[in-house]
Amino acid sequence: MSLQNDASHEKASYNLYIYSQLSQEDSSCCTVVATKESSAADVIKIAVAALCLDASKTYVLTEVKECGGEEWVLDANDPPVQRVRLWPRKAQERHSQAEGYYFLLQEKNQDGTIKYVHLPRLSEEEAARRLVERGFLPRPQEDYNDLCNLPNLTESAILGNLKVRFVKQKIYTYAGSILIAINPFKFLPIYNPKYVKMYDNHQLGKLEPHIFAIADVSYHTMLKKRVNQCIVISGESGSGKTQSTNFLIHCLTALSQKGYASGVERTILGAGPVLEVI
Numbered sequence: 600m601s602l603q604n605d606a607s608h609e610k611a612s613y614n615l616y617i618y619s620q621l622s623q624e625d626s627s628c629c630t631v632v633a634t635k636e637s638s639a640a641d642v643i644k645i646a647v648a649a650l651c652l653d654a655s656k657t658y659v660l661t662e663v664k665e666c667g668g669e670e671w672v673l674d675a676n677d678p679p680v681q682r683v684r685l686w687p688r689k690a691q692e693r694h695s696q697a698e699g700y701y702f703l704l705q706e707k708n709q710d711g712t713i714k715y716v717h718l719p720r721l722s723e724e725e726a727a728r729r730l731v732e733r734g735f736l737p738r739p740q741e742d743y744n745d746l747c748n749l750p751n752l753t754e755s756a757i758l759g760n761l762k763v764r765f766v767k768q769k770i771y772t773y774a775g776s777i778l779i780a781i782n783p784f785k786f787l788p789i790y791n792p793k794y795v796k797m798y799d800n801h802q803l804g805k806l807e808p809h810i811f812a813i814a815d816v817s818y819h820t821m822l823k824k825r826v827n828q829c830i831v832i833s834g835e836s837g838s839g840k841t842q843s844t845n846f847l848i849h850c851l852t853a854l855s856q857k858g859y860a861s862g863v864e865r866t867i868l869g870a871g872p873v874l875e876v877i
């Protein structure tokens with residue numbers, strides 16, 4: 600459906616592409632100029648004339664959504680333009696059969712019934728694949744740095760994503776503003792001053808997930824709102840809570856520029872074992 604320039608938006612006219620048959624090879628198509636108010640009956644009348652069909656017969660307009668496996672017969676009063684406006688943006692522009700969203704003009708049988716197209720029911724994966732191929736959905740990434748962006752939020756998808764990232768030595772992943780850390784049980788060169796600087800005063804989520812990002816956000820929120828901040832660290836024994844706390848303290852003291860000069864970091868870290876005993 601392409602919008603034609605018109606001074607008044609209310610009176611804007613749209614090009615609707617109407618097919619008279621399903622078969623892709625010999626389908627004939629015509630363009631009908633319609634407004635938001637045009638009814639299916641108006642569109643059918645113009646399409647029948649444009650496609651040189653027998654005007655003595657009765658026709659219905661069917662909205663076909665291949666991905667959902669849906670065929671919807673429009674009522675004579677239904678405005679087709681309104682239906683198109685609910686389609687994915689790309690399908691709205693030029694809804695050819697190849698895009699999987701289109702209108703089909705169908706002849707009514709003597710008894711008032713119509714012959715349904717009976718689209719094969721697509722599996723969810725196939726439907727998603729076609730939507731991606733047609734540019735209606737973004738291409739799936741290899742891994743997601745925020746679990747909230749996973750296309751399918753299932754346990755296996757979450758674990759699979761964490762695993763893919765872990766293999767690439769990306770031990771941190773966001774779940775919104777929560778940071779998930781997986782213990783690498785080896786030293787990774789991602790805690791040096793370069794990283795403290797990189798995450799200094801940044802917006803959470805803009806850079807690769809990191810424990811310093813959490814430290815930085817709480818530090819700057821504390822300065823801005825002048826309210827104490829709290830970071831909750833939770834995990835099973837040996838998961839890396841103490842180590843994560845140390846990294847947080849290291850980053851916080853570095854950000855406050857007291858880390859090296861006053862030995863604050865050493866003092867706080869030294870108190871850690873005593874606090875853990877209590």
Ligand SMILES: Nc1ncnc2c1ncn2[C@@H]1O[C@H](COP(=O)(O)OP(=O)(O)OP(=O)(O)O)[C@@H](O)[C@H]1O
Nearest residue numbers: 782783784785786835836837838839840841842843
């Ligand atoms: N980010 C990390 N990088 C490298 N090694 C890590 C990291 N996190 C944890 N480790 C390793 O895992 C070990 C266990 O971590 P840690 O002591 O922090 O676990 P914990 O959750 O505090 O355990 P517990 O609850 O038993 O005290 C550490 O000694 C360290 O060797």
